[in-house]
Amino acid sequence: MLVETQEEAPKIREPLRRVGITNLRIIAKINWKGKVYTFIPVFEITIDLPAEKKGIHMSRLVESITEAMSEAVEEEVMEAHSSLEELGRAVIRRLESKHPHRRAEVWIKTHLIIPRETPASGKTSYEPYDVEVGVIKNEDGTFEKVLRVRVIGNTVCPHAMANNNGKTHIQRAIGELEVRAGYDEKIELEEMIDVVESSFSSPTYTLLKTVDENAVVQRMFENPKFVEDVAREIFAKAKERFNGKIHVRVISNESIHKHDVIAETWS
Ligand SMILES: Nc1nc2c(ncn2[C@@H]2O[C@H](COP(=O)(O)OP(=O)(O)OP(=O)(O)O)[C@@H](O)[C@H]2O)c(=O)[nH]1
Numbered sequence: 001m002l003v004e005t006q007e008e009a010p011k012i013r014e015p016l017r018r019v020g021i022t023n024l025r026i027i028a029k030i031n032w033k034g035k036v037y038t039f040i041p042v043f044e045i046t047i048d049l050p051a052e053k054k055g056i057h058m059s060r061l062v063e064s065i066t067e068a069m070s071e072a073v074e075e076e077v078m079e080a081h082s083s084l085e086e087l088g089r090a091v092i093r094r095l096e097s098k099h100p101h102r103r104a105e106v107w108i109k110t111h112l113i114i115p116r117e118t119p120a121s122g123k124t125s126y127e128p129y130d131v132e133v134g135v136i137k138n139e140d141g142t143f144e145k146v147l148r149v150r151v152i153g154n155t156v157c158p159h160a161m162a163n164n165n166g167k168t169h170i171q172r173a174i175g176e177l178e179v180r181a182g183y184d185e186k187i188e189l190e191e192m193i194d195v196v197e198s199s200f201s202s203p204t205y206t207l208l209k210t211v212d213e214n215a216v217v218q219r220m221f222e223n224p225k226f227v228e229d230v231a232r233e234i235f236a237k238a239k240e241r242f243n244g245k246i247h248v249r250v251i252s253n254e255s256i257h258k259h260d261v262i263a264e265t266w267s
């Protein structure tokens, strides 16, 4: 007979808000607009723990994830989940029948690979973006979601350009956009990525033929921006498009310093 240590009273009767599993890697399939994508996401799943319980039954959180995945893999994937947030909610729904809790969170971190067309040769280039989706079931049973995208672009400094007959310093920059909204709000990760990527001096590309490289350099110099300009542009576009709490952070890896510069704002 197994001893259920988790059910015993702890020495220190403090409730814990988030207890669970993190850095769990697994396979996931998403049927996004009729096309099947396979991901190797990293999961974090937590529930609250009341003051009178020593611990949670950790394996039940893992079971909620593995069972939600198997329903996708075994029943072939057309019944699979239509978005990462829908997958997160399906995991929480399974957890409800396995482990008592009042509040639950599932965080799914992965990469989206989006095919883009190069600016001059029109070839297909596959661009990687870091995305993270959080699905939160509140104590009143309502669901909210947090969508995060991280995009690599570039900035051309307008200040050096104005003071050096057009010569200037150029650097890669990273734009991070987070939208926190009610679960049913229609917000697409791809659209969030486009908002960030269109706010740099120029997007970056994996594949660039010489004609493409020329086009990117032309566009960069036609579009000099401070790190502040990029953050403001992302924020303004995101407020217009997405109904939720917006958080923007841009870091420019300055090529003239050993440090970076940052601009951040939120609604
Ligand atoms: N709460 C808690 N569990 C831990 C900790 N370290 C390891 N464990 C887990 O204890 C789990 C086994 O306990 P349960 O999940 O309750 O497994 P079980 O009792 O066989 O299964 P159930 O019948 O579903 O309760 C293992 O999966 C371990 O990951 C810890 O620090 N806290």
Ligand SMILES: [Fe+2]
Pocket (backbone or CB within 6 Å): 004, 006, 057
């Ligand atoms: Fe147990």
